[in-house]
Amino acid sequence: MYLSETVKRYLRATGPTHDEIQAEMAAHAEEEGFPIIGPDAGGLLRAIATMRGARRVFEFGSGFGYSAYWFLEGMPDDGEIILTEFDEDELAMAEDFFERAGFADRATFEYGDAMETIERYDGEFDVVLVDHQKDRYADAFETIRDQLPVGSVVVADNMIRGPIDVEDLLAYFESGEVLPDDESTRGVADYIGTVRADEAFDTTLVPVGSGLALTTRVEP
Ligand SMILES: C[S@@+](CC[C@H](N)C(=O)[O-])C[C@H]1O[C@@H](n2cnc3c(N)ncnc32)[C@H](O)[C@@H]1O
Numbered sequence: 001m002y003l004s005e006t007v008k009r010y011l012r013a014t015g016p017t018h019d020e021i022q023a024e025m026a027a028h029a030e031e032e033g034f035p036i037i038g039p040d041a042g043g044l045l046r047a048i049a050t051m052r053g054a055r056r057v058f059e060f061g062s063g064f065g066y067s068a069y070w071f072l073e074g075m076p077d078d079g080e081i082i083l084t085e086f087d088e089d090e091l092a093m094a095e096d097f098f099e100r101a102g103f104a105d106r107a108t109f110e111y112g113d114a115m116e117t118i119e120r121y122d123g124e125f126d127v128v129l130v131d132h133q134k135d136r137y138a139d140a141f142e143t144i145r146d147q148l149p150v151g152s153v154v155v156a157d158n159m160i161r162g163p164i165d166v167e168d169l170l171a172y173f174e175s176g177e178v179l180p181d182d183e184s185t186r187g188v189a190d191y192i193g194t195v196r197a198d199e200a201f202d203t204t205l206v207p208v209g210s211g212l213a214l215t216t217r218v219e220p
Pocket residue numbers: 035036037038060061062063064065066067068084085086087090112113114115131132133
């Protein structure tokens with residue numbers, strides 16, 4: 001799972017690059033120590049949006065809009081993304097970045113708890129990003145499950161890095177060891193268990209960025 005320094009540099013030297021605004025966003029994240037998904041995972045979000053022809057995307061936990069920006073790059077001009085964030089300052093920053101990029105009219109900025117916001121949205125989603133509190137990932141999936149048509153994709157971040165312990169996750173999934181009392185690691189384990197147990201979906205973990213779980217609906 002851990003990539004060598006050589007492979008990391010190789011991926012960065014050949015991977016997706018930032019435009020001017022994304023570079024500003026990434027510099028801000030670096031300065032503040034804010035956990036954005038980064039360009040390699042961002043490039044994958046953009047590719048998923050393009051492959052799916054995604055017209056409607058929902059994010060649980062948008063920060064200041066970095067991941068949403070990558071989605072929009074892969075979405076058609078009439079596509080819509082819903083950003084959710086319970087930190088007002090982060091969301092205001094997202095609005096500002098999106099206005100400058102000419103993306104604001106394709107985005108809805110929802111201030112508040114994402115788990116409450118989703119209750120106000122009917123209809124289907126092409127792609128969903130789950131990147132908020134780790135102990136609420138499985139709930140987010142269950143909440144949105146019936147709004148996911150065949151071919152839609154749920155992407156969940158922090159499967160191998162972040163506020164989680166990958167060694168503990170390995171011991172749990174490989175040998176059935178008990179997880180320590182850490183709500184984020186337990187939340188990720190619960191999420192992986194939930195999506196893998198659902199026969200209408202296929203799940204693959206991809207070790208890009210902090211590790212993404214791609215969960216695709218394959219049956220109605
Ligand atoms: C890891 S960051 C998101 C980064 C973003 N997806 C990106 O890559 O640019 C998680 C964000 O989710 C927000 N958050 C966490 N739980 C939330 C919730 N229940 N509702 C809304 N926002 C939440 C946090 O305030 C934080 O800004």
